[in-house]
Amino acid sequence: MARNPISIRTFILGLLTQQPMSGYDIKRFLKSLSWLIGSPSFGSLYPALRALLEEELVTVEVVPREGKPPRKIYSVTEAGKQAFVEQSGQSTTSDVSLKTFVMYLILSDSLSRAELLACLRQRQAQVTAQQESLQKGLVAQEEEQQGGQQMALDYGLAIARAELAWLDQAMERLA
Amino acid sequence: MARNPISIRTFILGLLTQQPMSGYDIKRFLKSLSWLIGSPSFGSLYPALRALLEEELVTVEVVPREGKPPRKIYSVTEAGKQAFVEQSGQSTTSDVSLKTFVMYLILSDSLSRAELLACLRQRQAQVTAQQESLQKGLVAQEEEQQGGQQMALDYGLAIARAELAWLDQAMERLA
DNA sequence: ATGTGCATGTAACTGGTTACATGATTCG
DNA sequence: CGAATCATGTAACCAGTTACATGCACAT
Numbered sequence A, B: 001m002a003r004n005p006i007s008i009r010t011f012i013l014g015l016l017t018q019q020p021m022s023g024y025d026i027k028r029f030l031k032s033l034s035w036l037i038g039s040p041s042f043g044s045l046y047p048a049l050r051a052l053l054e055e056e057l058v059t060v061e062v063v064p065r066e067g068k069p070p071r072k073i074y075s076v077t078e079a080g081k082q083a084f085v086e087q088s089g090q091s092t093t094s095d096v097s098l099k100t101f102v103m104y105l106i107l108s109d110s111l112s113r114a115e116l117l118a119c120l121r122q123r124q125a126q127v128t129a130q131q132e133s134l135q136k137g138l139v140a141q142e143e144e145q146q147g148g149q150q151m152a153l154d155y156g157l158a159i160a161r162a163e164l165a166w167l168d169q170a171m172e173r174l175a
Numbered sequence C: 001a002t003g004t005g006c007a008t009g010t011a012a013c014t015g016g017t018t019a020c021a022t023g024a025t026t027c028g
Numbered sequence D: 001c002g003a004a005t006c007a008t009g010t011a012a013c014c015a016g017t018t019a020c021a022t023g024c025a026c027a028t
Helices: A008-018 A022-029 A042-054 A079-091 A098-106 A112-146 A150-174 B008-018 B023-031 B042-054 B079-091 B098-106 B113-144 B150-174
Strands: A057-064 A071-076 B058-063 B071-076
Touching: A008 A022, A008 A042, A008 A079, A008 A098, A022 A042, A022 A071, A042 A057, A042 A071, A071 A079, A098 A112, A098 B098, A098 B150, A112 A150, A150 B098, A150 B150, B008 B023, B008 B042, B008 B071, B008 B079, B008 B098, B023 B042, B023 B071, B042 B058, B042 B071, B042 B098, B058 B150, B071 B079, B098 B113
Parallel strands: none
Antiparallel strands: A057 A071, B058 B071
16 A cells, blocks of 8 residues: 655655666656656655665766756665655555646556555545535535636546546456 | 646645635545546645635634534635635646646636637646657567556556547537 | 746744553444 | 534644756757
8 A cells, every 4th residue: 555645755766766867868768758757856756766766775877968058867785675665655644636646657567566556446445435425516616606616626537537447447357 | 828736825726716615625636636636735724824814815704613613714815716716827847747747727717718818728738748658668678678657658658648638628618 | 037947945933743641432 | 321413713843936047959
């Protein structure tokens, strides 16, 4: 089980577990998902990498390139792998935002199958529950014909439906 | 135009523009959307309300209830309404996360129709663009048969499709 | 020439979280 | 009888943003 807000440190650690990358690589990858979860700034990215390095959870390979600042490719150490398992394995919160959920999905390769499944099931439960209350909210507002937040609720429902459909499929594939 | 990350202060101001509420009310409402955007803590909610009060952008009506701590219902002042328009009207970023987008949707009643439309169009452009790069990403990974982040990309595509469909509909209704 | 992308980093700040404190009421 | 919900608030802390600094390569 594993669904707490993920700190950028743990997130990076997980990403590097999947494949060695430079800070810039990480940024580029995350930017391609920014419309979903936003992407962290260099001001948090680089210091996080440095911290991981100091704790010896990752190593760098400095690839010099004539003139230009050298590329620094980070890889996870054994200790790093362990640390990630520990950090991602401690679950407390049952209420998770879409952003956090997506972050876990991105790290899914570094998660055990059981953990991933638990994560999906939990999300399913949460979205199902709130979909219902959303539906009630919409009906209530129609009666008041006050239109307030109608758009947001409607959007929420559309996304909820899509997510539940995807979850069903994903869990089937996994089983 | 209006799509920057919204601070909790501005967000609350916008919510109160739609209808007077107490701090707890705000929290409850936001909690019902927490699976989408997460909900702020009391530790940020109450101080924000207090700040708005001090700047006279809102007023309180204290409703005492025997014994219990009194309910405090906040309403926006004229100055508050103006301030909200100003703050939500300054656009700089073109790259917005789903969370920010939903926050604008929640405030859609307090936005001008033109602003709302611009917001939807911008989101459409952004999601369309990144959907394409997502598709490329998926194909590329299948070739490598490395499965890395496959889940996240697949999820992203599903959500993107749903969102675009919703956006089409929403814009039609608006026109 | 001017700007955008590549590539790395630091320092100052601040927005928001965590944890605490308080207390009545209702539900199981 | 304990737990959860209602309802408000404060203080300490820190994770992350903003803004800055540097510099080459490539396209318009």
